[in-house]
Amino acid sequence: MxxxxxxxxxxxxxxxxxxxxxxxxxxxxxxxxxxxxxxxxxxxxxxxxxxxxxxxxxxxxxxxxxxxxxxxxxxxxxxxxxxxxxxxxxxxxxxxxxxxxxxxxxxxxxxxxxxxxxxxxxxxxILCQFLSEPSGGSDLAGLLTRAQRDGDTYIINGQKCWSTNAFAADYATCLVRTDWDAPKHRGLSMVIVPVKDPATHMQRVSMANGSREFCEEFFSDLVIPASYLVGAENDGWTVGQRQLFYERQAVGGGSPYTSGRMVETGRRAALSPSDVARQVGKADDPAVRELVGWAHAQDVVNEQLIKRVTVGMTSGEYPAMASSIMRLAHAEIPQTKQDMVLEIAGDTAVTGLPEGPGYVKAIGESYLMRQGASLGGGSSEMSRNMISERVLMMPREFAADRDMPFRDVRRGR
Ligand SMILES: Cc1cc2nc3c(=O)[nH]c(=O)nc-3n(C[C@H](O)[C@H](O)[C@H](O)COP(=O)(O)OP(=O)(O)OC[C@H]3O[C@@H](n4cnc5c(N)ncnc54)[C@H](O)[C@@H]3O)c2cc1C
Known part of the structure; x- marks a missing residue:
């Protein structure tokens, strides 16, 4: 064959x-x-x-x-x-x-x-991610959820939050602390946990825009087989970094593992600046036309950026952290476009049009999630840190707790 x-x-x-x-x-x-x-x-x-x-x-x-x-x-x-x-x-x-x-x-x-x-x-x-905790998502290595080895099992206690669509999932990849005497990056492990175990209490979080996609989970002596450890015990940072690489790649629009494309139909269709300009009768306004042109140029630039960075990472010209560049653009460009669309729509973003489709009103609802783009998959500030430290090789940010045993790190003061 x-x-x-x-x-x-x-x-x-x-x-x-x-x-x-x-x-x-x-x-x-x-x-x-x-x-x-x-x-x-x-x-x-x-x-x-x-x-x-x-x-x-x-x-x-x-x-x-x-x-x-x-x-x-x-x-x-x-x-x-x-x-x-x-x-x-x-x-x-x-x-x-x-x-x-x-x-x-x-x-x-x-x-x-x-x-x-x-x-x-x-x-x-269906798999989901349990990474972030209430004490902070940017400082992922400072997480507090613990797993204790007990024979052929691990026993997990702690809390995760902002887990997208966890309510619909079966298992989660979950980063936990397994060594409190090691410095914070060296005492973590990645495990796979069942989402619907009775030892996990899950709550859905209601958002301002009505969405309930986010969940938070509380683990009380959740027992999992030791064979659900991914990578070596206490090497969870390496595994987590790999997962975050794929997250930046996917969120940035450069993943080879996503299939299909979101097609903007119905209420979503009006969210492009040109459609909104037409609907609110501003398509001939020179200032609005300038905004529409700018938005289109950003889309073209983003498409080329994704191609350029993907080729660079595949050929080895760029380090894997270059995925942060796509991730950053994915936050900045849609946010600027959302601001622009809101400006073009004016009051109708909230009230809708007196006649015709109610699409324009969806802009107001959509705007409530604006900030999510610069937090999900790691914040824009953290992406900038990574680009400066790991792509441009500028000096690393100071961290007083980097080499200290994690149990001695001062927390919550
Ligand atoms: C749409 C969406 C989906 C998500 N899905 C998931 C999921 O499925 N699973 C999951 O585990 N988490 C998920 N998250 C959580 C996400 O990973 C965190 O929101 C993110 O890592 C930031 O953490 P935080 O919200 O705790 O903010 P914090 O870490 O508390 O940060 C607050 C602010 O301080 C800034 N900041 C913090 N540290 C620094 C620094 N060193 N330098 C400069 N600025 C800094 C941040 O940029 C941010 O603006 C999701 C979030 C969103 C919005």
Whole structure:
């Protein structure tokens, strides 16, 4: 049998036919399994992922040993283009596939890859991330959730927060402290924890815009098998850095492990500056036209930036931390565009238009999440720190606690 890869064009044509025969058209997915619309999204995502898996189109860039297709980013890009008219399980891209599974392929044991990576690609499992804690997400190495080894198990106590869509997940990659005598970066371990264990109390967080995607979790003697340790005990910082690399890559728009593209329809459609300008009757205003042109230029620059940084990281010209550049642009550009759209819409961002579609009103709602872009996946300030220290090799930020045993570090004073 030839081990030559199928050409991208042949793959594209095969994907086009398969998608037409098997996937529901955008918005035409029948309701199944639940009456709750929020839960429906997740039920649908699992059904669609299982379809992709059965058809040989799931995990296009993941290794075949773990359920993927072993193909290239060019094959993935072709599939994404072809999939635009169809309902796709986009909710599973981040963090389940592009962050948690990608990290496990690099750092997990064979058993973990077979269970969790194959499980995620086949649509059986959903993975999420338990990293941030109430004491602060930027200082990730200062986390307080502890895991204690007990024979063939670990016992976990502590609290995580801001876990996106954890309520819909089955397992989480969870960073914990396993050695309190080591300096903060050297006493951490990455483990996989079941999300729905009775020893984990989960609460959903209601946001100002009505979203309940964030969760917080409280662990009271949660017991997990020691075989759920990812990498070596106390080497969790290395594993966590790998996961954060995939997070920056995915959030920045440069991941080969995301499949499908969000298509702006209905209420979301009006969120582009040009559409808003047309809807509010300002399309001929020279000042507004300048803003629209600027927004378009930013989109083009961002697209080129993602390509340039991805090529640089792949060739080794740039260090892996260069993913912070994409991550930073992903926060700065959409935030500036959101400000611009709000300015163009004026009061109608809140009141809506007296006639016509209520799209414009969605701008006000959307603006409430503006700041999330410069926090999720690590804050913009932390991205700037990383670019200066790890890409431009400028001096490192001072940290008094870097080499101190963690139990001696002063906290909460
Ligand atoms: C949309 C979204 C999704 C998220 N999903 C998840 C998830 O799935 N799992 C998860 O574990 N977490 C998640 N988070 C949490 C996210 O990782 C944290 O919000 C982020 O790391 C910042 O941590 P913090 O909110 O505790 O802010 P803090 O760390 O308290 O920071 C507060 C402010 O101080 C600044 N700051 C802090 N330290 C420095 C420094 N050394 N130099 C310069 N400035 C500094 C920060 O930039 C920030 O502006 C998510 C957050 C968002 C908004």
């Amino acid at each position: 030839s081990d030559q890869l199928e050409s991208v064009e042949d793959f594209r044509l095969r994907a086009r036919t398969w998608l037409a025969d098997n996937m529901p058209k955008l918005g035409e997915m029948p309701r199944e399994g639940t009456e709750d619309p929020e839960e429906q999204v997740w039920v649908n995502a699992r059904i669609l992922q299982k379809k992709l898996f059965a058809g040989g189109f799931a995990g296009i860039c993941f290794p075949t040993e773990y359920g993927g297709q072993g193909l290239t980013p060019a094959h993935q890009a072709a599939f994404t283009d072809e999939s635009v008219p169809y309902d796709m399980p986009l909710m599973l891209n981040v963090p389940s596939l592009a962050i948690c599974s990608a990290m496990l392929v690099d750092m997990g044991t064979e058993e973990q890859k077979q269970k969790f990576v194959r499980g995620a690609i086949s649509g059986e499992l």
